[in-house]
Amino acid sequence: MTDQSIPTLVAQLSDDDGLVRKRARHTLALIGRPALSPLLELLESPVKRTRWEAAKALAEIGHPSSIPALLGLLSDRESDIRWLGAEGLIRIGPRSLRDVLLLLVERPDSTDVRRAAHHVFRELGSQNSVVEELLTPVMGVLGETDPAGAIPPRAEEALEQLESYQREDFLEW
Secondary structure, eight states, X not given: OOTTHHHHHHHHTTOSOHHXXXXXXXXXXXXXXXXXXXHHHHTTOSOXXXXXXXXXXXXXXXXXXXXXXXXXXXXXXXHXXXXXXXXXXXXXXXXXXXXXXXXXXXXXXXXXXXXXXXXHHHHHHHHOHHHHHHHHHHHTTTTOSOHHHHHHHHHHHHHHHHHHHHHTTOSOO
16 A cells, blocks of 8 residues: 555545445555544544544544544534544543543533543543543542532542553553
8 A cells, every 4th residue: 555545545535435435444544654644634624424434544543643633523513523532532542541631621511521531431441440440530520510610620630640650650551
C-alpha cells in the first residue's frame, strides 16, 4: 500500500456505496498511523456519514496521538459519533485517562462529556482493578445534580493519584 492510495481510500469514505466505505475504512485502519492526518481532517466534514466513517477508523486505529481528536468527538452533535470517540479512547487504554479527567474538570456541565467519560471509565476499570479503584469516586458523582461542584474535585484527585501511579510505573502505559 503506497501513500498515494491513502487519499483514494479517504475519498472512498464519502462514497454512496456502504460496502466501498467499509472496505476503505478497514484498509485505513490497517494502514494505521500514516492514515491519521487525513482522517483527522475528515472529522470537520459537515456530512455526518463522512464524520462517522473517519471517527470509526480513528477508533479502530486507537493511536494515542488521536486522543485530542477523540476527545473533540465527545461533543459532536451526533450521539453515535460521540460513542465512537469514547470507543477510541477505550481502545487507547489507560493513556487516555488523564485527558478524559482533564476534560471533566473543564466541562463538568456537559451531559455528553459525562456520559462518554462514564463509558470510558467503566470499560477501562473493568480491565484493570487499579484503574477501577482510582475512578470509582469520580464515577460516583458523574450523575450529580450539581456536576460543576461535584465532579472537578473528584477528577482532580483522581488525576493526582494517576500521576502518582505513573511515577511509580505501577500502571503500564
